[in-house]
Amino acid sequence: MTDAIPCIQSSGVTLVLVVSNIDLTTDLPIMNPSTFLESSIKDFTLNINNDYRYLKTGYYVSLHAEILGNPVIPSSENIIDAYRIPILLLRASKAGIPTMPYLVTGSVKQIISEFDFPVVVFAVNPFSYEGYKIAKNRSALYRAVKSLGMNYKFTVCAQPLKGEMLSFNSIFGKCELEGNAREISEKIYGLLKIPICKLHVQRIGEKVYLCGLQPLKKEELFPSGLKMISEGILQISKNGENLIG
Amino acid sequence: MASIACFVEKYNFTDPKEALALENFKIAAEKMDCKFNFMFRENLLEIPKYDAVFIRATTDPLFTAYIVSKTAWEMGLKVVDDPKSIQICGNKIHLYALFKKYNVPHIPTIFINKDELHHKRILDIFKTFGRPVVVKAPYTSFSKYVEKVACETSFRDVAKRFFRKSDVLVVQKFMPTAFDWRVGVLNGEVLYVCKYMVPKGRWKHGAKRRGKPSFVWGRTISLKRENAPVKLKETALKACEVVGRGLYGVDIKEINGDYIVVEVNDNPSIYAGYEDLRDKDLYSKIIAYLVD
Numbered sequence: 001m002t003d004a005i006p007c008i009q010s011s012g013v014t015l016v017l018v019v020s021n022i023d024l025t026t027d028l029p030i031m032n033p034s035t036f037l038e039s040s041i042k043d044f045t046l047n048i049n050n051d052y053r054y055l056k057t058g059y060y061v062s063l064h065a066e067i068l069g070n071p072v073i074p075s076s077e078n079i080i081d082a083y084r085i086p087i088l089l090l091r092a093s094k095a096g097i098p099t100m101p102y103l104v105t106g107s108v109k110q111i112i113s114e115f116d117f118p119v120v121v122f123a124v125n126p127f128s129y130e131g132y133k134i135a136k137n138r139s140a141l142y143r144a145v146k147s148l149g150m151n152y153k154f155t156v157c158a159q160p161l162k163g164e165m166l167s168f169n170s171i172f173g174k175c176e177l178e179g180n181a182r183e184i185s186e187k188i189y190g191l192l193k194i195p196i197c198k199l200h201v202q203r204i205g206e207k208v209y210l211c212g213l214q215p216l217k218k219e220e221l222f223p224s225g226l227k228m229i230s231e232g233i234l235q236i237s238k239n240g241e242n243l244i245g
Numbered sequence: 246m247a248s249i250a251c252f253v254e255k256y257n258f259t260d261p262k263e264a265l266a267l268e269n270f271k272i273a274a275e276k277m278d279c280k281f282n283f284m285f286r287e288n289l290l291e292i293p294k295y296d297a298v299f300i301r302a303t304t305d306p307l308f309t310a311y312i313v314s315k316t317a318w319e320m321g322l323k324v325v326d327d328p329k330s331i332q333i334c335g336n337k338i339h340l341y342a343l344f345k346k347y348n349v350p351h352i353p354t355i356f357i358n359k360d361e362l363h364h365k366r367i368l369d370i371f372k373t374f375g376r377p378v379v380v381k382a383p384y385t386s387f388s389k390y391v392e393k394v395a396c397e398t399s400f401r402d403v404a405k406r407f408f409r410k411s412d413v414l415v416v417q418k419f420m421p422t423a424f425d426w427r428v429g430v431l432n433g434e435v436l437y438v439c440k441y442m443v444p445k446g447r448w449k450h451g452a453k454r455r456g457k458p459s460f461v462w463g464r465t466i467s468l469k470r471e472n473a474p475v476k477l478k479e480t481a482l483k484a485c486e487v488v489g490r491g492l493y494g495v496d497i498k499e500i501n502g503d504y505i506v507v508e509v510n511d512n513p514s515i516y517a518g519y520e521d522l523r524d525k526d527l528y529s530k531i532i533a534y535l536v537d
Binding site for chain 1: 286287289290306307308309311312315316319328329332336338339342343346356358360361383384410411412413
């Protein structure tokens, strides 16, 4: 375990321990999550994972780093908050990132009384890979609330749909879109430091509003994305802990 | 006049003793000139109208209660349970890792991840802890998702079931006792003390009836906090120190005069006639903490 500790030395100042479940097309030394979870290495830890959801390995890597006292990207608190849509929107809004109005509820009637159709419905449970559903009428809304609420066990987060939904990969805050979408991607990374995720936004005219965030599936990471991850790691190795907000 | 929202779900009113305890909170608040309203999941838009939020619905980072807690916290309201306490107590991996780090006496514990579910590792665990061992899912509450296993087949069956939700599990030495101490703690002070008895022939305070979905619960014996052993109370406070300054229920085993922490629970059960039997002031103390 301690024979070859995979760290990046930069400028003689910062050691970065990269823990990743993704095969990167790079010569960078990488430790796999299982090995890290049994280790007690004390270094600034960069946790690279396509899926940081609560209770999943990506979450436990950040938690383990924190227990060891390591500065870590991302933090376990930010992981929980990022995937809970209402908390994501609340924190984003406080940070000045444009968001849509939202309602957390398990009641279809309440959604109808607050918003006109169509409505975008997100799950408020981090088990869902489903993203969101658009309900254009009452029966579609009932189906969406039942499905995303896991048979009404969990609440859902409803938002009015006033424009067009866009979804895109965000890697270290970078994305392949231009303009306001790119700005939101950068700001969300600045706020929560989730290195790899998919963002859902709504474009209304010229403006873009944050709607949600979800994990990426490994098959959604194309070579361009893998390259962006490697670049992001190198960037952090140069700036080290200064990048932790 | 301070106003408190008490976040509850419908199931909080199904047991008359819990419903009565909730009513007692309301009475205590009103005696202290505070407004106390029950808030259900349909009323979350009202959170900003309140000065404090008291959560009685079951907490877990996956549940609506966390959304309520974090929302209130972000808005600057006083909140019990606070989101950090929910994050720590809602995940036993997190909790036991802190116990290890800060030397809180606790049941011998190891963590296993999916890659470790193999013959050699399981044999190692039995060799270290003896048989049976206890396998816990990190999200356990109310004695659920905690199972005793004595052979490799059972170990694999239980672990595979728990691994569906969590990629890491807790394995502990089996340490049976006739009861667990339950120490209620608020803001670093002992609030109440009781014994949660284990039903005859069982090994947990709450045990599932064979072939039925319902649970059988052991008796609760209360004693005045002043009369509880000093070392017990010190152990409970030490365990809470690593979590926070909120409201907790600490489960502790007494073995040969030593006190060993089983776990710290946020959002501890408070049932009229049980936890409050000897220390009726627990309601006013919690309300006072919320509006302080």
